[in-house]
Amino acid sequence: MTTKLISSLQNPLIRQLAQLKDKSRERKKSGLFLIEGEREITLALKGGYELECVLFNPEIISEEQINKSTNQQINLIEVTADVYQKLAYRDTTEGVIAVAKSKNHKIADLKFNTKTPLILVAEAPEKPGNIGAILRTADAANINAVIIANPKTDLYNPNIIRSSVGCVFTNAIATGTTTEIITFLKSENIHIYCAALQASVNYNTQDFTKPTAIVVGTEATGLSDEWLENASQNIIIPMQGEIDSMNVSVAAGILIFEAKRQRNFK
Known part of the structure; x- marks a missing residue:
């Protein structure tokens, strides 16, 4: 009325x-x-x-x-x-x-309705457009949660809402420090796969059917040492061009959908 x-x-x-x-x-x-x-x-x-x-x-x-x-x-x-x-x-x-x-997005409140959750972690993403694209990808794959470590902008930035086409509302989202999130993932016995150049193996050689967190960093600096030191395995997407990085939302999409393929898109 x-x-x-x-x-x-x-x-x-x-x-x-x-x-x-x-x-x-x-x-x-x-x-x-x-x-x-x-x-x-x-x-x-x-x-x-x-x-x-x-x-x-x-x-x-x-x-x-x-x-x-x-x-x-x-x-x-x-x-x-x-x-x-x-x-x-x-x-x-x-x-x-x-x-x-607004909602509370504390990592401690994150719950899963499956024993083999698939989670995407993004560390310190700065560009609202990238965050929005990541959330759209997460929604498309229907993963269990998106976790943002050390967020640089709040989730309710109008550009995140716009670029996510409302997917900021459809995903289970949590935020926290890198240390808090690593502690949470380990307490839940979730394997940590970090997208990184160092000591990495091709992403498609890994088993993502078990409880899995795929972790991506910024295009400029990658992931912090704390993630790399706590990874179950570092993974890499083989590059065939002149540069060694791609847009973070694109990389996240490739890795998430490989995990979904392994899970028969369930």
Whole structure:
């Protein structure tokens, strides 16, 4: 049900939401973030996220369409076109933005419903676009979890939500320090396979049907020594060109889908 119309760019709520869009500090402090787009909002609801309210511009999307796609009672706020554009992150717009409560992503809370989980660990990824691509790959492969070690940006950065096409809501995601994550993986008896150039064997020689964590680092620096020292095995994707690295999300995709192939895509 629509509760009010907001037409002023100086409205206190709009100013607060603009801060949520632009500043990680405000998202962390308030525990709130913005979700733009009908599909992304639907995926967030499916992923168990709680919405505070939904703002929409009736020139682009109707109240009835929002009610149909969310299929639940939500506090709707109608906004004018200029107010909506102040909050929108995309160049092409869908007319709807939700204010959602963030989740706790502590590594200690990560649970598996299988004895042979397949996990992707990314250490210190910096580019939101790469994180989004990794999350899309993880969703496509339906792996058990994505863990981000030493995160450089918060998961609710608008560019991560956009580039992941909402897959930030469909994956089980945990964050922690490298030390915390290694301790967790070992406590769960999960084999650690680190993508690295040093002391490595070809990735397709390994058995990924057992409990497996595939660990990737940044293209610039690779993985930290702590990962390499604690690896069950370092693995490498053979390169046939002039360079010895590829985009981290592409490498993650190759390794994850080899593991899925070995598991008969189960």
